[in-house]
Amino acid sequence: MNSEVTFWPSGRTVKVKPGTTLLDAARRANIPIRTRCGGKAACFMCKVTVRPESELQPIADNERRKLSGLDGCHIRLACQARVAGKVDVEVPLDPLRAAVERQLARQAEQDDDLW
Ligand code: FES
Incomplete structure (x- = not known):
């Protein structure tokens, strides 16, 4: 039986086999x-941030150590x-894309102020 992974904010969903990493699911x-x-x-x-109701395999010691409490x-x-x-x-948004989107939002606010 396949598992279903949905990525936000795009809402794109992919079906994968249980045990697939989130990285491989994202690539698919x-x-x-x-x-x-x-x-x-x-x-x-x-x-990445997983929503609380998500069904993942238990976190491995290696990952837990790397996250040092963030899990x-x-x-x-x-x-x-x-x-x-x-x-x-x-x-999370790519940092460059996030910076461009912030700049565009600031520009739009300034344009609104002119009218
Ligand atoms: S790709 Fe996951 S820690 Fe580097």
Whole structure:
């Protein structure tokens, strides 16, 4: 039986086999998640937030050590967290894209002030 992973804010959903990492599920869904270490739990760049009701396999010691307490905040490493059922994942915006969107929002506010 397949598991279902939905990535937010896009809302894109992909079906994967249980045990698939969130990083592999994201790649199948064509959702970019930044990595530098190639999925070895070394770079800490693939942090995502999982919604509390998400069904993931128990966190492994290696990932728990890397997160050093953040796992209680529903933060997981996408390269280590494995799907067990239905999962909802919040993917942070790429920093460059986030900066561009903030700049565009500021520009729009300034344009509104002129009218
Ligand atoms: S990809 Fe580097 S820690 Fe997950």
